[in-house]
Amino acid sequence: MKYIEDRVEDIQITYIGGGSRGWAWQLMSDLAREPQLAGTVTLYDIDYEAALQNEKIGNRLKDREDVKGKWQYRADKSLESALKGADFVVISILPGTFDEMASDVHAPEKYGIYQSVGDTVGPGGLIRGLRTVPMYVEFAKAIEKNCPEAFVINYTNPMSLCVKTLYEVFPGIKAFGCCHEVFNAQNLLAAALKDIEGIEGATREEIKINVKGINHFTWIDEASYKGLDLMPIYKQFVDKYYENGFEEGKTGNWMNDFFESANRVKFDLFKRYGIIAAAGDRHLAEFMSGNWYIENPETVMDWKFSLTPVSWRKEDLKERLAKSKRLVKGEEVFEVKDSGEEGVRQIKALVGLEELVTNVNLPNEGQIFNLPRGSIVETNAIFRRGQVLPIVAGKLPSAIQGIATRHITNAHLILEAALEKDKKKAFVAFANDPLVNISLEDTEELFEEMLKNTAAYLPGWKL
Amino acid sequence: MKYIEDRVEDIQITYIGGGSRGWAWQLMSDLAREPQLAGTVTLYDIDYEAALQNEKIGNRLKDREDVKGKWQYRADKSLESALKGADFVVISILPGTFDEMASDVHAPEKYGIYQSVGDTVGPGGLIRGLRTVPMYVEFAKAIEKNCPEAFVINYTNPMSLCVKTLYEVFPGIKAFGCCHEVFNAQNLLAAALKDIEGIEGATREEIKINVKGINHFTWIDEASYKGLDLMPIYKQFVDKYYENGFEEGKTGNWMNDFFESANRVKFDLFKRYGIIAAAGDRHLAEFMSGNWYIENPETVMDWKFSLTPVSWRKEDLKERLAKSKRLVKGEEVFEVKDSGEEGVRQIKALVGLEELVTNVNLPNEGQIFNLPRGSIVETNAIFRRGQVLPIVAGKLPSAIQGIATRHITNAHLILEAALEKDKKKAFVAFANDPLVNISLEDTEELFEEMLKNTAAYLPGWKL
Amino acid sequence: MKYIEDRVEDIQITYIGGGSRGWAWQLMSDLAREPQLAGTVTLYDIDYEAALQNEKIGNRLKDREDVKGKWQYRADKSLESALKGADFVVISILPGTFDEMASDVHAPEKYGIYQSVGDTVGPGGLIRGLRTVPMYVEFAKAIEKNCPEAFVINYTNPMSLCVKTLYEVFPGIKAFGCCHEVFNAQNLLAAALKDIEGIEGATREEIKINVKGINHFTWIDEASYKGLDLMPIYKQFVDKYYENGFEEGKTGNWMNDFFESANRVKFDLFKRYGIIAAAGDRHLAEFMSGNWYIENPETVMDWKFSLTPVSWRKEDLKERLAKSKRLVKGEEVFEVKDSGEEGVRQIKALVGLEELVTNVNLPNEGQIFNLPRGSIVETNAIFRRGQVLPIVAGKLPSAIQGIATRHITNAHLILEAALEKDKKKAFVAFANDPLVNISLEDTEELFEEMLKNTAAYLPGWKL
Amino acid sequence: MKYIEDRVEDIQITYIGGGSRGWAWQLMSDLAREPQLAGTVTLYDIDYEAALQNEKIGNRLKDREDVKGKWQYRADKSLESALKGADFVVISILPGTFDEMASDVHAPEKYGIYQSVGDTVGPGGLIRGLRTVPMYVEFAKAIEKNCPEAFVINYTNPMSLCVKTLYEVFPGIKAFGCCHEVFNAQNLLAAALKDIEGIEGATREEIKINVKGINHFTWIDEASYKGLDLMPIYKQFVDKYYENGFEEGKTGNWMNDFFESANRVKFDLFKRYGIIAAAGDRHLAEFMSGNWYIENPETVMDWKFSLTPVSWRKEDLKERLAKSKRLVKGEEVFEVKDSGEEGVRQIKALVGLEELVTNVNLPNEGQIFNLPRGSIVETNAIFRRGQVLPIVAGKLPSAIQGIATRHITNAHLILEAALEKDKKKAFVAFANDPLVNISLEDTEELFEEMLKNTAAYLPGWKL
Ligand SMILES: [Mg+2]
Ligand SMILES: [Mg+2]
Ligand SMILES: [Mg+2]
Ligand SMILES: [Mg+2]
Structure with missing residues (x-):
């Protein structure tokens, strides 16, 4: 990283989930609009072909006249080598596929449990959490080994659990979670x-x-x-x-x-x-x-709100895959516009180009003093060169604190369950979720079914 | 109080709820069996006549040859004067009548919510809590004023909330709660x-x-x-x-x-x-x-357990009232036998006659370190002359800690709601109880109904 | 207070210690330079004549053309009426006179104890603390009664003890301490x-x-x-x-x-x-x-630093008194210049005119997690309309934490000693100060002497 | 271990420092007096010859008629094999020799610093601590590996630091420290x-x-x-x-x-x-x-107390060595008498033969709530089969808490310094000790000298 009078060059960003056709494009777009930053974005994805496509899409940008931020894009097959030397790591993945997500969201419906998103709490969020933890264990270890000083920006849900896992595995990590x-x-x-x-x-x-x-x-x-x-x-x-x-x-x-x-x-x-x-x-x-x-x-x-069906997400993905092909071939021009996300502004602040106060997810060190120390909480924080310091936000009203604590407890149980591959512990969290208002027998049946549907992502579990 | 070589005389015990035909008789029986203690038991009850009956029943005992513990019984119309100079205060009351309890236990049934006891948690326990707090506020104030050094033994449910209220109002109180x-x-x-x-x-x-x-x-x-x-x-x-x-x-x-x-x-x-x-x-x-x-x-x-109907309690009470009359008139002889409760052994330990390790309910100062500081927890404690010191019991398994925390949160909300007469806060606790698995509308309806049924014990509330 | 498009008028500031010829003039100067604020400054001082002089000096300003901030100054004989309706309270007092301070700083010298300032820690700082606490108890009570919503800015030393006392007496106070x-x-x-x-x-x-x-x-x-x-x-x-x-x-x-x-x-x-x-x-x-x-x-x-003798302070005060007379009479023109202090910028931020990050002294809610909860710590905080929120600063290195904890313990002991008028407790803090490296007998002798010298400010103490 | 109706046999005790001519003989004596226990004591000592002598002395006992507790003694050259299968581990060592202790106690005298014991705090206690930590690191690791379920009884000073080190290295250890x-x-x-x-x-x-x-x-x-x-x-x-x-x-x-x-x-x-x-x-x-x-x-x-000179300890040791020879040769009869220590009673309680309440040193989990969580504190604890549970002792008065906290801070600094071989950190603790009231220059000189004198026990340090 090279700081030159109101500009920083040679920044190394590693994007885990870099084959994505949503968040990755938004980052490309925001970087393209930002004249004060330049460097390399390394794209890592378990779907290497997808990362390669984004490499091509990204590399087209720097030659365009309307693009102020010039970045080199590079797909990498190996997580370890992708992380080597990174200044920033962005993590935005889909844990599993939409098939697992379909189970998360819709399997409970036959027991009368409905979910509008199903990626944070509820039976869906908790099962999604179980399969996400092992992935984040791997990320945390690889970051500790290859770029322990990097700032890590997480966009994946379940947010609290992802960030918690990173700190659990590598307590010295400089990670924070962002949500709009x-x-x-x-x-x-x-x-x-x-x-x-x-x-x-x-x-x-x-x-x-x-x-x-x-x-x-x-x-x-x-x-x-x-x-x-x-x-x-x-x-x-x-x-x-x-x-x-x-x-x-x-x-x-x-x-x-x-x-x-x-x-x-x-x-x-x-x-x-x-x-x-x-x-x-x-x-x-x-x-x-x-x-x-x-x-x-x-x-x-x-x-007056909506239950988002996973079928819609599958359809939407098809459209985005088609769009990706057109972008790679140059049949469509990549639209550079403000994504509304703050990742790039945060990077600017962290390299010393500005000061920023915004909300992020971080381990509780006192910013909310009636939630447990060490649980992941969302408050404002101040971003400066080399530091993200949370701002003390004060107490939650006790009514809300009670509900929040219940979900925090569940998240910690899911983390423990995932680390210990302990089905009983996972069940306790599952049964303790406020959406799971069904009989003990049904709860057990549903839990078994959902675990089975996500079994491919639970290596080493006795199911 | 007078300590004389392995005996203590002139002990002053004040019994709040001293008209009771259950717990009070058990205490009488245990005191009668204990040769090393003697003194006065002052009986206070909102039902003064009942206290008077127990005074008579109690005073018959000391003349009996088979009775080794000689105690004077005295009914008192005033809480304040009853407490003056007490060494020990026993609290064992029925908060409200069995009519309120019938609402606590059975009103939720039409919404499909069943309760086996209904005096601790669940909709019944929480509403019972709301009406109990103001009584305990009064007790705590009167104890602070009249016998701040007395040991206070609580038997009333909801146990945690009763003990919490005592400490909340008079933090220097020496109270603990007992349950068999x-x-x-x-x-x-x-x-x-x-x-x-x-x-x-x-x-x-x-x-x-x-x-x-x-x-x-x-x-x-x-x-x-x-x-x-x-x-x-x-x-x-x-x-x-x-x-x-x-x-x-x-x-x-x-x-x-x-x-x-x-x-x-x-x-x-x-x-x-x-x-x-x-x-x-x-x-x-x-x-x-x-x-x-x-x-x-x-x-x-x-x-294979039972839902105890309040109608049974009402029937049982009738029998006990009849028995009381017979005992007062001398038509029946009071049976002196071991009650199985430990109150008298605790008193013996607290005056220095023995050392006792047993389980009690006390504010958490570290005895269970993954439950909140200050919440009422049940662990072993050691009883010695002038001291009840809790024993560190270690952590609860996280699964159980999660459920316990939920109930603790609810109890604290009920306490705040009762002190602030805040219906919204009470509702949050009510709706957060694990038994309340019904729609928002039904929850509100049930809550309103149950509040109304107990309104006579919620002075100053806007219902 | 009236907010009008990038300007706020009718601000009420109460200045306790408003007769001061140092800090008060700096505030006047900074307010005079600030075009976006206007209102009234009420000057309260136990030396009412001094406050009156500053009233005159202050009121001359608003007619000057070079003065952009127009403020009304008003001396008030009563603390209570001075505080009524205040939006901001500034406290900057000399606790006692320079005679007491001479004892604080110089009495220990005959025992070989030297102090460069003597107003924060050391024998001088601790004894100064003892006489300051009762004054701050009075301030806190008067603020709670007359302007509980006001922001309170403290400049007096010992800083930590002054701020701690305010929160101890009125936990809801919005106070913070500033130091350059x-x-x-x-x-x-x-x-x-x-x-x-x-x-x-x-x-x-x-x-x-x-x-x-x-x-x-x-x-x-x-x-x-x-x-x-x-x-x-x-x-x-x-x-x-x-x-x-x-x-x-x-x-x-x-x-x-x-x-x-x-x-x-x-x-x-x-x-x-x-x-x-x-x-x-x-x-x-x-x-x-x-x-x-x-x-x-x-x-x-x-x-290569200095021991500031109190004799110098006395000389300096004489000069400032003479200057004050000249300013009142108009024989000298009040110089309007940047004081280097941030009080006025903080006020601007707190009324919503800007956002400011700066260092202040506040109760520790987690901003430094290896110092005690509730002790007064200095970290950055963010100032916004209606809020001062501390920023989490992280741990102190354990070596420094050890020394800081020793001084915090002493400050809390001095506070307790002052509130309870407990000479023994005060002595423990005194003897525990790192500058007090003398024999037990000498320590007691010095302590007695210094207490006597400040006795006029220790009402109710048995000395 | 074999429990047979009010008796336990086949107990394995490992004694680290088993060549000692003081504590080891006391244990032998107490075991010999206790009819309800029997088994093997394995003696490990860096001075294997000394352990062998004690093996002989110990094995003579079981044949004596007046000896009720029959134990096999066995010297072992290897720490690891000595610990294998232990039910109890006793640690009582001299960290270094009396030459190092002479430096601990007497080197500071030329700077006017006197110490009566010099093994707990003061310059002597802290330097002794530095050389003790690496030994306890080794013990903790060997215990974790060979007998993780054993109860570990520590008698060595500095007590707090020894126990803290054991828990730091092996958090699951069941260790406690005893002092009479x-x-x-x-x-x-x-x-x-x-x-x-x-x-x-x-x-x-x-x-x-x-x-x-x-x-x-x-x-x-x-x-x-x-x-x-x-x-x-x-x-x-x-x-x-x-x-x-x-x-x-x-x-x-x-x-x-x-x-x-x-x-x-x-x-x-x-x-x-x-x-x-x-x-x-x-x-x-x-x-x-x-x-x-x-x-x-x-x-x-x-x-009216004494400064114990290390020369006396050296003389005393000579006498004990001579006595040891006589005991080995049978020229003197080993005197079986109550040592006044409680180790054997604790063992009896821990195998289920009685219940015991006594004072021990354990990590603070809440037993003293104004000392830091995790610091080693001394309170009563209850001993039962398989458990040592500390009893909540309440707060220390703030004056004493302040002094205790200073020593706790120093102990933690010494532990960190020893683990990190960090001379600067050790110096901070050293200079922060209440006995070290000398100039910065002298403090540094003394510190260097004392470190040098103990250098043989500071492997890997840059001195
Ligand atoms: Mg989100
Ligand atoms: Mg019970
Ligand atoms: Mg200052
Ligand atoms: Mg000792």
């Missing part, structure tokens, strides 16, 4: 500001918030725009839209998009707990009792 | 010793155990009889009786007694977690998911 | 950057540092200028100047100024512990063993 | 009981105490004899003997015995802190400031 759910909450606050106060044009960055919680169950207890306190404004906004919801998604209508909602769950949680839930309704619903917002498709319809 | 559930587990271990090893005659006191957990969800991870390790013996015992259960109750058959069981829940928990659950099945079942052992009366039947 | 010692360390880093790398013009704000420790015993373990790591640069700098020291003070020579030094203590500590001591040598020396840097005036001379 | 200093305090309480109340014949075991602190700086805050509170009685006793001291040693006069004292330090500490210091004056004095009780030989004389 909180950004949406900032945008919603900007919308409230406009709707209630008539103040337009507030950017997301101008909406200053205090963030506290665990990933996808994150909360905001202070929000300001310049000299204005946004908390009473949000209260009015919720009162106004509580019954029918408020929508401002890409499509403008939650019914037309598997990722949208009308924020009704968020509003209901605000009314119950007095602070702002800061993740999307699809995520939030999964953290509460299975009988609340997500009892069955009708309840979900009433609360 | 663990004694039954010791007796079961003695039965296993006889059944598997053929060793007879082991007394409960000879079965040495390490106790850890929260009241009614207590666990044993070490058990010995002299030089023998009882853990592998218990394992064989469980394997032998897992399917059909093991019974050794007073009636010999769980179906004939609302307080018996065949220990099948206990055995199942042992198989799942590898350590011994040390409370009765009726209690244990209520701590687990509502869909496990207690989904409906049929499941309960399969697991 | 760390700013000097940033300037020294800028000097090193110029000296070693030839890079000129780096401003203090551009020197990004991670701050950790307790006030006046603060440390820096990460320092950057843009993309440069300053730690290896500082190492070279220390190696170069270790023997002779490095001076860049106002006078350029530590011998001519009682507040200067040649940084030799700082350099020696860096060599010993590997991280940068971030307070002035006069302060640092007092935290270490009395036999190290400050054994006697000759040692001090060798290490 | 507290027993003497119980005897002193019995003497006070006789002197003040005229009650004779109270045994040490009948004096019930609550123990808290760190080894050799242990405190008693509750003491009873049957129904009597001994605290007020001890107060009268101290008042009576404060000026002239109280003696009841073997010789009856502290001036004639290097191990006796008149308890004046203990009495002075009681007056200062209000609770009973429970170690001998020679130990206690070393924990306080070097200017208090131990400034020079005259101060020590005034306080």
Whole structure:
């Protein structure tokens, strides 16, 4: 890495999951837009062909005139050699395939358990966690060996468990997890500001918030725009839209998009707990009792959010694979645009080009003092040259702390179960999830079935 | 209090709930059997007439030749004057009447929620908690004012919440909570010793155990009889009786007694977690998911324990009232026999007549280091002149710790809710209980109904 | 307070110690330079005449053309009425007079104990602490009653003890302590950057540092200028100047100024512990063993720093009193210039006009996880509208943690001693200070003498 | 190990330091007196000849008629094979020789630093610690490998550091440290009981105490004899003997015995802190400031305790070596008598033959909640079959906690320094000891000299 007056060159970024047709392209796009950074991106993927395609797509970019950030892309077959000398490691993988994810999300349906996402908590999130841990054990070991000083940015879910595993295996790792759910909450606050106060044009960055919680169950207890306190404004906004919801998604209508909602769950949680839930309704619903917002498709319809079917994800992937081919062949031009993610800004801050305050997932050292030390929590942190320092966010209200603790306990049990290949421990977590409100016998049956469906990713387990 | 060579006289005991026809008689009986102690028992009860009856019953005893412990009994109309100068305070009350308890236990049944006891956790235990806290606030204040140095022995449920409230209001209080559930587990271990090893005659006191957990969800991870390790013996015992259960109750058959069981829940928990659950099945079942052992009366039947109906308690009370009258009039002779409780032995130890190690409920100062500091936990403690010092019991297995933490969180929420008269907070605990597996709407409806049924004991609440 | 598009008006600041001829004038000057703020400053001082003089000096300012910040000044005889409605409270007092301070600093000299400042630790700092606590108890109570929502900025020493007392008495207080010692360390880093790398013009704000420790015993373990790591640069700098020291003070020579030094203590500590001591040598020396840097005036001379005599302070005060008279009469024009303090920038951030990261003293909630929870620690914090959130700074090296813990223990003992008027407890802290290396008899004699000298400020003590 | 109705046979005890002519003989003697235990003692010593001599001495015993406990003794040249299959491991070694100890104790004297024992804290204790750690690292590893389930009883000083090292290297170890200093305090309480109340014949075991602190700086805050509170009685006793001291040693006069004292330090500490210091004056004095009780030989004389010269220890050793020869040859008969130590009673309890409450050194899991988690603390513990469970002892008064924390910090620094062979870290601890009240230069000189004197035991260090 070479720092030259407001520019840093020769940065080495290693991308684990570098064959991805979503997150990888977003990073390429953001790097292409950034004039102050340059270097090499090494793409590692268990699907080497996919990484090779992205190498080609990426390398086309640097010759384009509209591209300000010039990067070399290189696919690598070996995790170890890909990591050698890395300054930054980005991890964004799909743990398993969409077939395993289909089991995660849909297998529980026959027992009346529905999931809107199924990648964080719930039976799906927990089973996904079981197969993710061994992968992250391998990553952590390889990072410790090949680039112990690198900053590691995780995008994979289940976020808390991925980050926890990295620190468990290599306590000296400089890893943090990033998620854009909180950004949406900032945008919603900007919308409230406009709707209630008539103040337009507030950017997301101008909406200053205090963030506290665990990933996808994150909360905001202070929000300001310049000299204005946004908390009473949000209260009015919720009162106004509580019954029918408020929508401002890409499509403008939650019914037309598997990722949208009308924020009704968020509003209901605000009314119950007095602070702002800061993740999307699809995520939030999964953290509460299975009988609340997500009892069955009708309840979900009433609360105006969506159950994202894995079949949709499979279709979507097909489209992205086709697009990838066109990009490789040059039949389509790669669109360079702001992804909305903050990875590149974080890298800029970490090499000393700016200072940034944003929300990340890190081990709790005191930033939320009524959650367990060492559990992965999401709060603001300050990014500077060589440091990510979490900001003390204060206590969670005890009601929310109780629910968060339950999920943290489950995550730690899943981690232990995965490390010890202990089926009994995994079952305890599974049965303790708030969505699993079924009989002991059914719980055991479902658990067995789901484990079997993901068995290919549980090496060494006695199933 | 006067210590005279292996005897202590002039002990002042104040009994809150002194009109009781159960616990109070047991204390009278145990005191009557104990030659080394003497003094006065002051009986306080909101039902003054009941206290007066017990005064009469008690005062008959000291003239009997077979009675070795000579005590003066005195009913007092005022809590404050009853406590003045007390060396020991015993609290054993019924919070509310059996009408409120009928609501606690049976109101949830129309939503498919069943409870075997309903006085600790579950919707019943939590609502009972709400009405108990203000009573204990009053007790704690009166003790701080009138006898701050007294030892306070609590028998009332919900145990953890009662003890927590005392410490919350008067942090200097010397209170602890006693429960005999663990004694039954010791007796079961003695039965296993006889059944598997053929060793007879082991007394409960000879079965040495390490106790850890929260009241009614207590666990044993070490058990010995002299030089023998009882853990592998218990394992064989469980394997032998897992399917059909093991019974050794007073009636010999769980179906004939609302307080018996065949220990099948206990055995199942042992198989799942590898350590011994040390409370009765009726209690244990209520701590687990509502869909496990207690989904409906049929499941309960399969697991061979009982749902104790409050109607039975009402009937039983009638009988005890009749008996009380006979005892007062002298138509029946008060039977002096060992109650099986340890209160009197504890008093003996606390005045310096012996040393005693037994299980009690105390604030966690480190005795169980993966439960929250300050939560009420049940472990062994050593009793000596002027001191009850808890013994470090070590960690709970993480699976059990997760479930215990959930109930602890709920108890703390109920305490906060009761102190702040905050309905929202109480609802969060209510909805977070593992037995409450019903829709959000139903949960709210049930909660409202149960609050209303107990409203007479929620002064100052906005219902 | 009124927020109007990038400006805030009607701010109410209450200044306790508002008669001061040092800190108060600096605040006036900084407020006069700041165009975005306006309002009223209420001056409270036990010397009401002094406050009145400052009222006059302050009110002259707003009519001057070169003054951009227009403020009303008002002296108030009553602490309570002065605080009513305050948005901000500034506390900057002299606890007692320079006569008490003369005893603090010079009484120990006859026992061979020397102190360079005598206001933080050492016999002087501890006795000063004893008389300061009751004043801060009064402040905290008055703030809780009259302006519980105000932000409270403390400048008085002993810093940690003053801030601790405020939180002890009123746990909900929004207080923090400010000290410019760390700013000097940033300037020294800028000097090193110029000296070693030839890079000129780096401003203090551009020197990004991670701050950790307790006030006046603060440390820096990460320092950057843009993309440069300053730690290896500082190492070279220390190696170069270790023997002779490095001076860049106002006078350029530590011998001519009682507040200067040649940084030799700082350099020696860096060599010993590997991280940068971030307070002035006069302060640092007092935290270490009395036999190290400050054994006697000759040692001090060798290490090239100064023992500030209180006689100088008395002389200096006379000059400032004369200046005050001239300013009141208009015989001298008040000079408006940057004070170098950050109070006004902090106020700007707290009303929402900017975001600021700077070092402050706050109760430890996890920002330094190997110092006790609740002790007052100095780290960076982020200032935003309505919030000061500390930044997690990480562990102190165990060697430094040991010394810091000793001083923290002493401060807590002094607080307890002052609250309980317990001479024995105060003596334990006194005897435990690293400067007090004298016999038990001498220690007791000195302690008695110093207590007597400050007795006027120890109401209710049995001396 | 074989449990047979109130007897246990085939116990394997491994004695590290088994060539000792003090502690080893005491164990032999206690084992010989105990009819309920039998088995093999394996003696391991770096001086194999010494172990062989003890083998012979030990094996003579079992044929004697007056010997009730029959044990086989066996010297072993290899630590590993000696530990194989051990049920109990006793460690009692001299770290280094008396030549190193002479440097520990006497080298500091030329700088005016005196030490009465020099094996726990002070410059001597810390340097001794540095050379002890590597030995204990080796023991811990060998125990983990050869007998991980064995109970390990440590008698070596520095006690806290020895036990800490064992747990640091092998966290699963079942080790605890034993010291008889507290027993003497119980005897002193019995003497006070006789002197003040005229009650004779109270045994040490009948004096019930609550123990808290760190080894050799242990405190008693509750003491009873049957129904009597001994605290007020001890107060009268101290008042009576404060000026002239109280003696009841073997010789009856502290001036004639290097191990006796008149308890004046203990009495002075009681007056200062209000609770009973429970170690001998020679130990206690070393924990306080070097200017208090131990400034020079005259101060020590005034306080009526002794500085034990290492020359005396060397002479004493000569005598014991001669005695050993006589015992081996059968020229002298081994005297079987109660040693006053509790090792054998502890073993009896741990195999299930009795229940024992006594004081031991264990990692802090909450037993003293204002000392750091994981530091080695001394409190009561309960011994039962297979378990040593510490008893919660409560907080130390903050004054004592401050001093204890300073020594704990130093011990942890010494451990880190020894593990990392880090001279700088060791120096920080050394300079931070309360006895080291000399200039920086002298401190460095003394430290260098003492390190050099012990260099043979610091393998791998750069000195
Ligand atoms: Mg996400
Ligand atoms: Mg019970
Ligand atoms: Mg300062
Ligand atoms: Mg000892």
